[in-house]
Amino acid sequence: MTTGQEVLDRLTSLRLHQQHGRRAPHKPLLVLLALGQLTRIGTSELPWSQTHERLSDLIAEFGPPSKTGRVQSAAYPFTRLRTDGVWTLNRDVPMDLIGPLTSHDVAGRLDAGTESALRRDPELLRRVTRALVDQHFPATIASDVLTAAGLDPDDILQAPGVTPLSTRRRDAGWRRAVLQAWDRQCAFCGYDGQLGNACVGVEAAHVRWFAFDGPDSPDNGLALCVLHHKLFDFGALGLDDSLRVQVSSVFTARTPTGRTTYDLHGRILRPRPGTPLPAVDHVAWHRREVFKGEPLAA
Structure with missing residues (x-):
């Protein structure tokens, strides 16, 4: 059985494509969408046909400036999140390609162990969500990110803050x-x-x-x-x-x-x-x- 700490560690240690300080919140935004889906209907499953526009919007609104096409920007995390061991697709398709995702109406979801642990423990879901937002966005827009992903900001932002990847402390003065x-x-x-x-x-x-x-x-x-x-x-x-x-x-x-x-x-x-x-x-x-x-x- 996947433990809560394992889920927290995996979802807050996603491999991001970063060079020279570049932001890459694509995978975290996809995870937040999946968490929103899990909260609302009890499953994290996200069909590509119903998800790519929402994910594209999230990346465009909360990601860095990019010349990559909107749908292509969504295809990257939708296929590549599999390499982090927390995401599965119902059909084996190549990385990054939009065509197979569309033609086969592929659906993705958090892996069974992760989803089960989050469903058993609503507090764990809040802590994971809060940690992802804290890691990748400033507090000024945290509530906007959560709302756009289908999550309740008032519920999530009251959860204890978790920043497992950083030991930096803010200067109180x-x-x-x-x-x-x-x-x-x-x-x-x-x-x-x-x-x-x-x-x-x-x-x-x-x-x-x-x-x-x-x-x-x-x-x-x-x-x-x-x-x-x-x-x-x-x-x-x-x-x-x-x-x-x-x-x-x-x-x-x-x-x-x-x-x-x-x-x-x-x-x-x-x-x-x-x-x-x-x-x-x-x-x-x-x-x-x-x-x-x-x-x-x-």
Whole structure:
């Protein structure tokens, strides 16, 4: 019988195709879809014909920028997750090929031992799901990832945090230092709401995500309002080499309030004297791994 610890270890130790710090959340997103299916209907089975569009959407929304076709991006994890020993297909098909998946209406699912252990122990399912999200995404978009995968964020994010692959500890003073350095106001829009002595709606944001070796250092931090922090982590906002704010051409808004985001495009960061600016390497990582599409035209 597969133990809970074995399931946790396997699902949080997936072999990812990573080079030079590149993100590759394709397999974790497929596992999250399977976990959502298991939670809803009691089985993790995902037919390719009913899954490839959802998986493609997840990869496009929460993965790094890519020139790979959407369906092809889904075929990679759907066939290659088998090599991790946690995923089975009801038909033996070649790696990466879309044709056989479509023509044979192939279905995939978590292996029997893993699925059985998760079905027996709902708390294990929560812990595995929470660990996957913590490993691959920042907290700002964790609830969005879970919702898109068909999971209940309120249920999952109350589970104990599990980070078995990392021994790094966050610097407890980093958030406070970043907010102070940026005068407790959003580096993009200048919002500086306070309630008494407490900042309200202003957060310390990593430029390079902590889960991807982003340090708790002054040159990897920005003070951002809640809205612009989320847009920054989604890839709708970024920075160019001159540290001017970039708005993605993929971002759209229709109302006057939403369209104020366009006004940020080209705005240069203006911290108080002595505040460390984001390091070039961290800015380049964000532009390569998170920022979506191309910047708006000047």
